[in-house]
Amino acid sequence: MKTTRADPQPADFTDVRATNLAVVLRHLRANGPSSRASIAASTGLNKATVSSLAGALIEQRLLRETGLSGNRIGRPGTALTLDGSAYAAIGLQIAADRLTALAVDFAGDQLLLWHRAFDGGPATTGPGRAVSAVAALAQRAATRVRQQGRQVLGLTVAVPGLVDGGGTVRLSPPLGWADVDLRALLSGSLRQPGLDVSVANHAGLAAVAELRHGGHPTLDLTYVTGAAGIEAGIVVDGRPLHGSRGFTGQIGRFSLGPAGALTLADLAGIEPLVRRALPGFGPEPVTDLTPAVDHLAALARAGDAGALSALHDTGCHLGQGLALLANLVNPEVIVLGDHYAALAEWLVPAAAAELARNTLAPSGGGARLVASTLGLHAAALGGAVSHLDRVDTGVLPTNT
Amino acid sequence: MKTTRADPQPADFTDVRATNLAVVLRHLRANGPSSRASIAASTGLNKATVSSLAGALIEQRLLRETGLSGNRIGRPGTALTLDGSAYAAIGLQIAADRLTALAVDFAGDQLLLWHRAFDGGPATTGPGRAVSAVAALAQRAATRVRQQGRQVLGLTVAVPGLVDGGGTVRLSPPLGWADVDLRALLSGSLRQPGLDVSVANHAGLAAVAELRHGGHPTLDLTYVTGAAGIEAGIVVDGRPLHGSRGFTGQIGRFSLGPAGALTLADLAGIEPLVRRALPGFGPEPVTDLTPAVDHLAALARAGDAGALSALHDTGCHLGQGLALLANLVNPEVIVLGDHYAALAEWLVPAAAAELARNTLAPSGGGARLVASTLGLHAAALGGAVSHLDRVDTGVLPTNT
Known part of the structure; x- marks a missing residue:
């Protein structure tokens, strides 16, 4: 407080x-x-x-x-x-189906990008195994960049859900975590005193990456995750919006129906979309969404009526949700991230129309709806570059 | 941009x-x-x-x-x-039913508070007459503080609706205005070269007043107007949230039902509330809400079942709308302003319960729901003190 x-x-x-x-x-x-x-x-x-x-x-x-x-x-x-030769920064990204590690040097050039299959959904036995896997990956990434002669400026882990200012994951529905002090657990595992370890929300870090590398000429952008949930990373005047406890951007909770009705995540989420559009999913959560999204995109490209209809409906709901966001924070650019990006071609027309129709300001307050070009590891990139941003404020690294 | x-x-x-x-x-x-x-x-x-x-x-x-x-x-x-003796700042507030002028000296002491009856609703013949009335009131207030030997640091006008960064009122449903360049019109009328004239959103200015004078120990607060519309003034880390074009806080547009359904303003607005709770209103807009709100409060205090039921329902809807806001910007304090403040005793219990029930973060992300103590002229106060804030950043006035 x-x-x-x-x-x-x-x-x-x-x-x-x-x-x-x-x-x-x-x-x-x-x-x-x-x-x-x-x-x-x-x-x-x-x-x-x-x-x-x-x-x-x-x-x-x-x-x-x-x-x-x-x-x-x-x-x-x-x-x-x-000069990229002396320093590096690391971002890690935890999703229900995989871990990603990414490192950049101080010049912003990517040094490594690793993916690891990971079964981290709510059905698993808690965060212990996940933390070990994350720590091992972080350790390997840090060792790799050190072997290249670079000092690690810091390491930030991106997590979907509510992360407080101290690095505790208060609630992550996609991972099934509650009150996991990930920052302390990781710092303990890594045994590298002085290493700057942070934990932050996935969407917020992806928004930082978009601000820096997304090619959007604006300081007011919102990044919308389309993975195992919908969250918004809001950047205002070049700064991430953290709120009083860090719990911002929970647009997936928006309910567009009467009390108890479906939420935006139910109506416009990627998993509900692929379930509606594609046959054959069982009752268990679909954690690895990439093949389903690719399949859906192929159907849409081929003009499949069912796929196009499902994408249109999802786009309409998404636009209604984004209108609430635009009415409240008036971004200049709304970036559709993660799996939304691959489907943006079919989602954006309906979403943009609903966005404009449901905002008080003309033309959605000027908000442009665009697809992310940073891929599924935008949050890891944001985690890494946040450490470069810190140096760029004039806080030079202390050599260790 | x-x-x-x-x-x-x-x-x-x-x-x-x-x-x-x-x-x-x-x-x-x-x-x-x-x-x-x-x-x-x-x-x-x-x-x-x-x-x-x-x-x-x-x-x-x-x-x-x-x-x-x-x-x-x-x-x-x-x-x-x-030292309050040398400088003053003026805030004006335009509502559909009245104009308010308020001046403070540099020490923050109130020098004058004037109300003028004003018929500025959408049914009137446009902004010309209104601008003249505002200019006349501004002129009188400026003359008064000058007669007291004080230099005017600046004058800010609070308007409900969308105000862009240049001081043009893009859209004000309560006033029925569209694209009124109020800043230029007022600057022209006042004929006081060098006077710093600004125009800004009512809710945003009221939030500035709450930050400074509301007694809330926080830098993350949202002020909610309950007058002829519902808007939010959002302060993040001590700074007002302007968005890319200044069009933030339009929570009245939130739709909680299916597409085309009632908005939060319909469901939780003050005018719909008094219409539901009190008999005898005609089809024309109720612009002077104060007597109706006083009557409703008296009925609630006397235990009138119909009044209490209407207040409970409005509180529930308001809490659902505030949950969207809390999910997105995670304020520490939500201040119920204007007429909501007089009815807060009966609105807050239902609203707080719905707020907590509809946010992903536990306990509404920590948001406390409180009633404003600054009265119906909080926005005018915010307009005035914004000029003191500017001096307090170290930008000293140039003597004219």
């Missing part, structure tokens, strides 16, 4: 330095290799300051010099670029 | 100064009269810096010395306090 007004902290020269380090890092992150002179010209910092900041960042191995200047200001051959 | 990442601006000594001015102003705002020594001790600024900052603020007449030190650190008789 935050009980006091967010008073500003007194500022001193350390803050000026951190702010200006952030200016240089973000300029290079956004613009690619640039000369000191062009950084100075673009940011308003004077050249001596840029040189001093660059010197410190080179010494810390966050920047390096390169011959490839992206512009013509300054002498050729002296451009600066982000 | 915000199309670029919110890159930090380079920092220099001016920013350090502004940040530290903000630290001093907010310390005094939060803690009352304090000596220079106690400010230094509480904020971490050194005494020489505090003295220098205080000198500048006294010279600008934002602070004054007082004999009333609230603590025992430092010599008695040399405490600093906010």
